[in-house]
Amino acid sequence: MxxxxxxxxxxxxxxxxxxxxxxxxxxxxxxxxxxxxxxxxxxxxxxxxxxxxxxxxxxxxxxxxxxxxxxxxxxxxxxxxxxxxxxxxxxxxxxxxxxxxxxxxxxxxxxxxxxxxxxxxxxxxxxxxxxxxxxxxxxxxxxxxxxxxxxxxxxPLEEQKQIAALFQSIETAIEQVEVQEKNLQNLKNQLLCELFSEALQFTNYLNKNDFEKIKFEKIALNISERVEPQKTTLDTYVGLEHLDPDNLVIARTGKPDDVIGTKLKIYKGDIIFGKRRAYQRKVAVSHFDGIASAHSMILRANEKYIEKEFLPFFMQSDVFMNRAVQISEGSLSPTIKWKTLAAQEFILPKKEKQKELTKLFKQFDTTRDQLKQQKTTLKNLKQKLLSEILG
Missing domain, CATH: 3.90.220.20 (DNA methylase specificity domains)
Structure with a gap:
């Protein structure tokens, strides 16, 4: 050309x-x-x-x-x-x-x-x-x-068609990656649903003796440390708009200077759960110290009763999310109260079985992250080609 x-x-x-x-x-x-x-x-x-x-x-x-x-x-x-x-x-x-x-x-x-x-x-x-x-x-x-x-x-028109065909092939590749992402997420959700169902069995790994009924307040601690955005030295803010449904990773953040009103302190490893409009399925693990929206609930695993890395996967399950929606209060912006959530009972695998299960679900997320990276690479390639054409 x-x-x-x-x-x-x-x-x-x-x-x-x-x-x-x-x-x-x-x-x-x-x-x-x-x-x-x-x-x-x-x-x-x-x-x-x-x-x-x-x-x-x-x-x-x-x-x-x-x-x-x-x-x-x-x-x-x-x-x-x-x-x-x-x-x-x-x-x-x-x-x-x-x-x-x-x-x-x-x-x-x-x-x-x-x-x-x-x-x-x-x-x-x-x-x-x-x-x-x-x-x-x-x-x-x-x-x-x-x-x-x-x-x-x-x-010239013939070269236009060649360039368009190249872009279409990149777009097709992106769509194929997205199908793989969706199928992977569906399989993960299915396994989470089976794990926390009342069947009290999970493949050949767990039977009814490996499960127990436990209140949420026993496995999770509600951290409610308040922060004034303009008075903190922390430089990262997480609002519900920064959380993606069914994704434990926080990909976007804001700055404390961008918000007003009292917020919640988060520490590295804390779980941020969208207590407002729980049907949006927003739960993520913080990989930094910062502040979060007051419309979220900051939770920390009680490691005496649950593996720290297992709790977020449980909270991603349909069993937890459906219960969260059921106990939400209000019509326009349904919200969950900690007291109500704390009293909820769930059937979970016993702690000694949770490490191996965590490895399984972490592998799903690792594979999904690899697919996301492929998609990002393809999108960047398309933009690079466009910049060479338009620049």
């Missing part, structure tokens, strides 16, 4: 932005078409599913965005744009779709649709767009002029 032979063009010159609905004039108003909410789009992933369908005549009357198969959708409003909300349209009912007014619709005229999607979802494009958004905090929007005037080096 001879990049020095590529033509420098503006996106507005090689694609149509927000196509007119006038081209639908001859299509019957009762034709069923697809509809996409903003929530339907993924972050930096090309394909998505439509949330619903409706008659063309109903959707055409309003100010909704109109698109068809092979068009590219781009979120224009904060924080969706910054998060990479975009998509390549495929599988519309009768080839026609409508969606949020907060989409730009880009229809490639002289550019391969997948390459166009790859460009507008790239870090290059998003980082440049962030600087050009207008509006007040929380209501900022990307302007159409920025999209139309954004310049790229455009390869």
């Amino acid at each position: 001879r990049k020095d032979k590529w033509e420098l063009v503006k996106l507005g010159g090689i694609c149509e932005i927000d196509p007119s609905k006038r081209e639908l004039a001859d299509i019957a108003s009762d034709t069923l078409v697809s509809f996409a909410e903003m929530a339907d789009l993924n972050e930096k992933r090309p394909y998505f599913n439509f949330s619903r369908k409706s008659n063309l005549g109903v959707l055409k009357k309003g100010g909704l965005s109109y698109f068809k198969d092979a068009d590219v959708l781009l979120a224009k409003m904060t924080p969706c744009f910054e998060n990479g909300k975009s998509g390549l349209v495929a599988g519309c009912l009768n080839g026609i779709g409508f969606g949020s007014t907060e989409f730009f619709v880009l229809r490639g005229v002289k550019i391969d649709p997948y390459l166009l999607y790859s460009i507008i979802s790239s870090d290059f494009f998003i980082d440049s767009g962030k600087l050009m958004m207008l509006g007040t905090t929380g209501r900022k929007r990307l302007m159409k002029d920025f999209v139309a005037n954004y310049q790229i080096p455009l390869p």
